[in-house]
Amino acid sequence: MEKRYDPKLIEQKWYDFWTQNGTFHGDSSAGGDPYCIMIPPPNVTGILHMGHALNNTIQDILVRWRKMQGRNVVWMPGTDHAGIATQNVVERALRNEGKSREDLGRDAFIDRVWEWKEEYGSTITRQLRSLGCACDWERERFTMDEGLSDAVTEVFVRLFEKGLIYRAHYIINWCPRCHTALSDEESEHQDLDAHLYYIRYPVLDAQGNADGHIVVATTRPETLLGDVAVAVNPNDDRYADLDSKQIMLPVLNRQLQVIRDEFVDPEFGTGIVKVTPAHDPNDFEMGQRHDLTPINVMNGNGTMNEEAGPYNGIDRFECRKKIMAQLEDEGLVEKVEPHKHAVGHCYRCDTVVEPRLSPQWFVKMQPLAEPAIEAVNSGKVEFVPGRWTKVYLEWMENIRDWCISRQIWWGHRIPIFYCDACDHVWASKTQPESCPECNETKIRQDEDVLDTWFSSWLWPFSTFGWPQNTDDLKFYYPTHDLVTASEIIFFWVARMIMAGYEFIGDIPFQTVYIHGTVRDDTGRKMSKSLGNSIDPLSIIEEFSADALRFSLMMITATGQDVFLSNDKFEIGRNFGTKIWNAARFMQMHTEKTDIPCRFDRELTCNPERLAPDDIYILSRLDKAIAVCNENLQKYRFNDVAHELYEFIWHQFCDWYVEYAKDVLYGDDADRRAQVLGVMHHVFSQAMRLLHPVMPFITEELWHAMQYGDADDSIMLADWPSTQEKLPGVDLDEKLVRYVDDKHDLIRMGRALKSDYNIQAATETNYVLKPATEEATQLIQADINALKSALRAGSITIDTDASPRGMASAVGRLGTMYMDLAGVIDLDAERQRLSEQINKLSADIQRADKKLGNENFVTRAPADVVERQKALRAEMAEKHDKLQQQVATLSQA
RNA sequence: GGGGGAUUAGCUCAGUUGGCUAGAGCACUUGCUUGACAUGCAAGGGGUCACAGGUUCAAGUCCUGUAUCUCCCA
Structure with missing residues (x-):
């Protein structure tokens, strides 16, 4: 063996050895007791970060442990196609060539994405290998694989035909940069320091003459161009006479309706809000309740459209500035207050999300949620730590429909077909030749693709070949543990449970282990933009994968967040x-x-x-x-x-x-x-x-x-x-206890040397007075071990010992004297012993107080009382012996 | 606005159904090139368990409130 451990070559060597010998492969035909983990498929554009390192280390521990227990193990690896993120990456590359995806056209663009995937898409799975992950790579899957795509289409058609997938003109989260709809989960709220703008809307009396103004408060003045009404709370009598007036929209001079709706909070702003149904989800709902026609004033890229009149073509934020300037000029700004509020941001590119009214496809979630709620309530699926149960149930019980259509090209194209001749709309697993209603051949497929999570939620069974009822599926499903972070409970965990019930009729996994978030040593989330990430690969390079893994486990309390800095990995390396x-x-x-x-x-x-x-x-x-x-x-x-x-x-x-x-x-x-x-x-x-x-x-x-x-x-x-x-x-318990006591004795003997500034290597002589006959025998038989541990010149066992001029210490096995060759400082030794005696006295007093308490003796469990008594006796004995030592010293 | 988590040694954190004298790693002090290891060994110092009440024979642990930090949802 080399003098120094060099992990680099060794780690590579054994990973190759495992994969070449098929150590990680599980085979359903081999039978036995299955154990299966589904990897949370990382984004195919992703690179390994500490969150992955933590997540996959935990999975690997479970997998290797179960394998050693003799289970038939499969850890299913793979990646997801990350529709928006991947398309972004490839579009960026195209842009560098001066092209757009439209220049290429849909088919050529998709070919181009596949090329990218073939070249760069295995980065993260390669990195998982250097972490040591025992994934069954022979089974590796990708959400755009033929089989998984087949599952997606199958599921879409089934849900459509069941009436659980519908198309609606609805307000959704729109990313103006990615140019697509997002689900509610993909819009991340961030608190922003913004402003609340108080704007005067001119009022005309019944004759059409100027009659002052009302003031509405808004955080988004640019959307007033799409206002169709103003609203007040029906119980707000400040505005009882508003109906007799005409409210005019500034800039565009459009007359606005006045509506009364419970939704309006009289406490917010002035109690009057503008109603913009095409640009705010709450306004949209009010619009529906009051039968208002929404006016969309924006384009998909976040610029204003022709409905915005003079602001046509201007970016939404620029428009905000300009419109405020105009209102200011016209004396229509009452005041501007600082205001903090939560604003949705695109989870892929962090652009401010725009609520946008558009036709989209949705999954009706409530029927799917019911069995999934029951699964957790009944304990068939268990969250660890248990507190996540509440988070899950809270979301499930208030579940909202899932917007699954995305206006991008990379992904599973929605298998919906339209007949232009008879307006028939249908879903089909295969490419139809003609309309099933009118036989017309002029048909077209929906342009949109599905949310990536619409394939990820099928991962626990699509990877095993579903919709075919394969042997693997029968053997390994339901899987056992799912290991993931809390951020993904709604995106993925909840939806997998729903999909499991809907399509297989059973849970997808038994236990969901939720681990913490990896943070830097000041508690901030690690992120590329903050520049505070620790790259696991550089840690592996510097300390080894084993060190990374062990250190992470040492410092990661169950389910708690982890605070990391580079030096923490020394723990694992040193170990x-x-x-x-x-x-x-x-x-x-x-x-x-x-x-x-x-x-x-x-x-x-x-x-x-x-x-x-x-x-x-x-x-x-x-x-x-x-x-x-x-x-x-x-x-x-x-x-x-x-x-x-x-x-x-x-x-x-x-x-x-x-x-x-x-x-x-x-x-x-x-x-x-x-x-x-x-x-x-x-x-x-x-x-x-x-x-x-x-x-x-x-x-x-x-x-x-x-x-x-x-x-x-x-x-x-x-x-x-x-x-x-x-x-x-x-x-033998007796021997085990003896060695514990011997260790104490050794520590005491060493401490004596240390207290008297005697070097550890100096072979001092000791005298040992055993406490009992049994101790005498045990020590006698074991004297060489004791001698060498203490580096003693000699140890004299003497049951009657009462030596003068020696330093001493009292342990359970007996009293230990150290020969100071006549140079003992009696005052110092007395001082040393007194300190111990004082501390013991205090402890004994405390014990006496407890034992003297009638209530303690009668009410506390017998074993607790017994233990307390034994402890007291032991302390008292030691106390007495120490006092004897002091007395002996004084005689000298 | 609703919900969760956290607050214990200088730092990062354990402490599970209340029951030893509250622990670990790092850092610190002292000594040690002892025959596996200085990425080490030995011996130490260091805590009003955020604060205020309450329950209990007994509270770091349970309950109520307060403060600060943090995350999720709206």
Whole structure:
């Protein structure tokens, strides 16, 4: 083994090994107990960021753990075609060539997008590989694949024929830059510091003479060009006489209707609002209630249209400025106030979304939502952490229809056909030759494509070949865990549950694990525009993929947001180095012997000759296994990481390996074999426990230690279980407790040296007065281990010891004296002991107070009271002994 | 406006059904080129658990309110 661990080559090597050996592939015909995870398909234009790294590390942990448990595992990978984002990317490239998509035409443009996809579309899946993801790449899918596209068409036609897909002229979110409709979820609200403009609308009396004005408050003055009415609350008696007046629209001098509608908040502005049904969703609804005809004053690109009169052709924001200037000139501006309000932004390009009245296709969601609500209410689908249940239900119970049409070219074209002859509109899975009603051949397909999520919501079954009822679908569906971030609950999770019920009649997955958002160390979301992203690939380059993964798990509390900075990844790197060196140590000693290394398969040891420290580490291993198992089941990955860190670093390396040195450098060949046997057994189990989190280094060491055959993988090794007791080995509780106490004793002995400024390497002499007969025997049998741990010159066991002039410390096993060769500072030692005594006195008092409380003794559970009593007794004993020490000192 | 989360050591965070003397990593102090590892070892210091009430034998933990930060929805 190399002295330094060099992860780069090793990680590449093992990833190739796994993929070449089909380690990640699952096969339904092999049967067994299925376990399936669907990757949240990343955007095909995407590059790996820390959110992906966190998301996929968690999935990989689950997948590798289940695989080792012997489940028939599939982790389904793939990407989505990201209609708007991908089209944007390709259009940008075209623009650099001085062309537009219209120049190319639809078919040529789509060819061009496919070319782009072939060339650049595998960036993120390649990056997932360097993270170590055990995806079943043979199954990789893309939402525009033939099979998945077939599923999309099938679903559209079914829903259309069921009456759940309809076309309507409705106000939707429109991105003027991407030039398409968006769903409500794709319009992200951001609070903006803006203004509330108070504008005077002239009033004429019944005779048509000027009669003052009314004041309306608006955040968007440019839309007044599309006003058709003003509205007041019916209970607002300030404006009772408004009906007898004519309200005139400034600029265009159009007479406006006056309507009364409950929607108007009398507290907002002046209590009068302008009504612009074509440019505001609330106004649109008011318009419908009052039978108003909307006037659209804008073009699709965000400029004003001919309805805007003098402002025709001007950009909407420019128009706002100009119109305010004109109103100012005409004395029609009452005042302008600062105003904070939420404004929708396009989730793909961050342009301010424009509410736009246009014909679009919608899915009627309420009927689909009902079983999906029930699935979560009944616990068939479970959110972890559970608080997300409420978020999901809240959205589902107030679900709104889903706008699925997009005015772009890249995507699944809507399978709707129109007959110009008879106006028949129908959906068809195949390209029809003629109108089914009138047989006319002059038919045309809808120009729009579907929302990308309209294919993503089918992902859990379309990837398995649905609508065909394939063997894979039957075997792996419903899948088990879905791992994603909270941002995607509405976009994707909720819709998948609805699709699962609607098209398969069953849930798509059992558990939805929602992890936190990755933030920078000041708590801001990582984003390209803020420039605060940490690139996972540069972290992998600098620290290794294992380090990235382990560090993320160490610092990511279940479901909480993660605050990251570069130096946090040192945790994982240092841990990897530690493990590497422990393995080197073991190999070094194993090479010197002729014993085989494969202790994990069969621990060939003589139980009679196992020392307390051997028993102890085996017992701690059992505990580590139990803790890991429990926390994996509970999706508490940071607890798993912490336990592995504690066990491998502190229990194994700090205590057991240190203990083992004495034996391994000693001359008892039989004991050497025992210790090496235990060591390899523990290490091989630890590597398995760690494998899901740090797959590369564990695979490397699995082979370096020859725990498996050359063509074997740790990923196929058995997952550790506490049930597998070692033959003939009794993990005697008494011995385990003894070693715990011995560790205390060692710490105390070292602290004595440290307190007296004696270098650790100086071989001082100790006298030990055991507390009990049992302790005497245990220590006597174990004296060499104690001696070497303390680097003692000698340890004299003396049950009657009462030495003078020595520094002392009291532990459960007994009292430890350190010989200071007559140079003890009595005052300092007295001081040292008094401090301990004082602290103990305070603790004893506190315990007495509790135990003296009648209510505590009678009402608290018996075991709590017992524990308190035992603790008190222990403290009192130690207290007495310390006082004796002080007394002995004084006699000197 | 509605809902969620957070507030514990200098920093980042654990602390699960209330029950030890509140823990970890990093940072800090002191000592150590000890035969796997200085990406390390050993020994330390450091906390009024945001604030105010309440429930309880017992509150970091449960309840109410307040403050600050943060996210989602409208």
